Amino acid sequence: QLQLQESGPGLVKPSETLSLTCTVSGGSISSSSYYWGWIRQPPGKGLEWIGSIYYSGSTYYNPSLKSRVTISVDTSKNQFSLKLSSVTAADTAVYYCARHGTEPDPWGQGTLVTVSS
């Protein structure tokens, strides 16, 4: 079955850029029926959609994060990636990748990224 796995540094310094990759297995990221998205969850808080990408490269971002977010896709590696610039402590969160049509599913297991000097 389709599985997603996040990877990337667990610690990022303030003002730097957070970079994560989601590797998709058990299916093709080039499926025409779905988008591929990033969702985050600060410790003890709720879920926040960050943005999504279509296999063609079309991107869509949460307006509150749009100025700092870049999502890209590499269909040859069946991966998509997240970059979040100028991070602060408020960006500390578990970051999830997920496939979504009208609902996000399945999700990756999540990766904790801490912003600290």
Added chain:
Amino acid sequence: QSALTQPRSVSGSPGQSVTISCTGTSSDVGGYNYVSWYQQHPGKAPKLMIYDVSKRPSGVPDRFSGSKSGNTASLTISGLQAEDEADYYCCSYAGSYTDVVFGGGTKLTVL
């Protein structure tokens, strides 16, 4: 894109039923039959429990059911079990596949 409104917490005894509400607007919950519900245990990724308002993915017990009336969706868990204790989040389509809005989450305590 405002978060959907859920109660912070609900509780029930084993065997009882509980209902968690999720209130949005006519631009999300009320406008489409694409409300989903997720169960999240501590340290785990959210698990899809209900999609398209009332459909259950394979493997989800029929103790879990969903409904919607106007701008409010509901998740009902009947025959509460200890393992149902978790956080529950609603999610709604809001006009495009890229417009995803979540509720703030509800902590379910099984007494």
